[in-house]
Amino acid sequence: MSEARLYPSVAIVDDEQDLVDVYTRLFRLKKITVCFVAGNGQEAVDAYRQSRVKPDIVIMDNRMPLMNGLDAMKAIMAIDRKARFIFMSADASVREQVTAMGALFLKKPASLQELMRAIESLSGGHDGSGSCDGGTGNRGNSPGTACL
Numbered sequence: 001m002s003e004a005r006l007y008p009s010v011a012i013v014d015d016e017q018d019l020v021d022v023y024t025r026l027f028r029l030k031k032i033t034v035c036f037v038a039g040n041g042q043e044a045v046d047a048y049r050q051s052r053v054k055p056d057i058v059i060m061d062n063r064m065p066l067m068n069g070l071d072a073m074k075a076i077m078a079i080d081r082k083a084r085f086i087f088m089s090a091d092a093s094v095r096e097q098v099t100a101m102g103a104l105f106l107k108k109p110a111s112l113q114e115l116m117r118a119i120e121s122l123s124g125g126h127d128g129s130g131s132c133d134g135g136t137g138n139r140g141n142s143p144g145t146a147c148l
Contacts, residue, residue: 008056008123009033013044013072014088015064023059026112032119040064041072048076054083057122059115060103062089070094073101086118 010032012023020037027034035055038044041064048054058076062069069087076083085103087094088110095105104118 007032007119009035009053010119011036011038011044011047011055011058013038013041013058013064013069014061015039016061022112023115026115030116041067041069041075044072045075045079048083049079054080057084057086057119059086059088061108062087062091062094070097073098073103077101084122086115086122088115 007030010027012020012034014020014023017039020039024034024037026032035051035053036044036047038047043066044058044060045067048058058073060069060073064072067075069089073085073087076085085098085101086106087098087103088106088108090108092107095107099105104122106114106118
């Protein structure tokens with residue numbers, strides 16, 4: 001008898017809609033709950049603050065409008081010091097800063113296999129308790145922050 005693999009919940013923060021669509025499809029196939037999607041750092045901070053159940057992992061880009069990923073990561077960590085990040089960016093100049101803050105860094109373009117390995121690395125021993133709502137797709141959050 002095989003056991004179902006449990007993955008953590010995630011948030012996707014990226015202004016490239018094509019990438020967001022690919023990540024979202026991948027996570028649906030892998031049965032990973034997407035708690036919210038944000039197109040810039042400010043949206044991510046607002047969505048994180050408003051979320052009753054926080055995502056286990058935030059997948060963060062750096063170069064985005066309004067607020068970059070590094071500043072958004074700092075703001076989210078000020079809200080929740082336990083927040084975990086996979087920082088995916090073509091901007092390798094932030095690698096040292098984000099890894100010093102505890103994030104895993106993947107240089108874009110990263111493969112979907114690399115992303116899944118990073119999620120597995122950060123979710124070691126995860127018990128699935130970070131899912132948004134047990135599968136109903138609604139966390140009672142503001143528009144744009146419901147689970148997908």
